[in-house]
Amino acid sequence: MNDRPLVFIDLETTGTRTTRDRITEIAALRVIDGQIIERFTALIDPQTDIPRHIQQITGIDDAMVNGAPTFEALANELFAWLSGDAIVAHNARFDYGFLRNEFKRAGLDYSTSVICTLKLSRRLAPQQRHHNLDALLKRHDLGDFDRHRAEGDARAMLALWQYWQHQHEGEQLEALVRAQLRQSSLPAHLDPTRLQTLPERPGVYLFYGENRAILYVGKSVNLRSRVLSHFNSDHRNDREMRLSQQIHDLEWRETAGDLGAQLLEAQLIKELMPVHNRQLRRQSRLVSWHWPEDELAPSLVDDDSLDLSRELTLYGLFRARKDARNALGQIAEEYQLCPQVLGLTSGKGRCFAQQLGHCAGACCGKEPLEAHANRAREALERLRVQQWAWPGRVAFGETAQDGKQVWHIVDHWCYLGSLEHLDEPExxxxTTQKARFDVDTYKILNRFLNNQPEQLEVRPLLA
Structure with a gap:
């Protein structure tokens, strides 16, 4: 490391989103054997307003960058200046992500080796809790730098690096750098040894942040491949970047197969409410269209009536009444059904849709109401909620690749849990607990029963 160039680099930006925010200042120090031999510093016009809270942190405001060159104007010069040397940065995936995206906008493909001083600090002093640059400068009494300005932070990193070179054996530091370069895409706060035993099997994984705060729950048929994929594209994906910066630990739970992974994922997300899961977190009240045989039009029913242990004819499961009405409205338009007869609009006589030629005329006697109802029922079939085919609880047996079977206990589409043996005391x-109906579990089970029934052994359980 002493005889090859290292570029200590720091950026100031308009925000944290690597694909949308922009660089406002850059400082790069080319160092050989601990000495600065070249420097590249510049204010950069981000071509967008700098948010006020960012101005307060960095001291860089819109007036300071007004008239400065854009990144595109500097791109070729900076690209040549960097010349492929390894870069050193604190929380390096942030700076590297911004650089790659800015170069990409300028039509240049930038790629180089990256060394993260935050990761190095965690490996050199795992007993310490805080590894941000302020904490490290204070801990090692490294003096005063112009913090949150690009050159000040770059010089602070160089001082930290020189301190480590004096405090640690050269071979130790070299080995840690080599190991980091082999695992350069991993989150800075995550101990890389946690990934070494990740299995290539189906299961659910959990990402934790500081103080064991649950960040994200995911599933895959190959846990190792899926977890590592989170860290391969964070410079292109703002969501993955934010998640990666927050991860401090992870856990995983193996399952027999894809069904077990999907069921467990849906259950854990609703129990733990991870901040980075969006879709499966939602537990709003469900509504559905109910259409008794003796009625000419359906009516909306909500959670209080959505008892799938009763033989109700239900169409669609929606998280809001507006979604249900929109879905029925789209079907009405597609099949020339009358929105007035269906209760979607009010009025008497010829409806507006019929005047536009979008209704076959059930509202004004051109189509018999019974014929209209039959057509509407047929059109709604694609939304029909499947009835539970068994009188009570059922065990679905899923077999893993190693031949081990796991039983998923389900009651009227409600997932209760999984067991390796049906004679277990659990x-x-x-089988005595009452679970609330969950639309995500219903959809998961339906997909498997309709598309892959041969993969499951079905065993009804006695009450």
């Missing part, structure tokens, strides 16, 4: 507690 079965009694699972």
């Amino acid at each position: 079965l009694a507690s699972l």
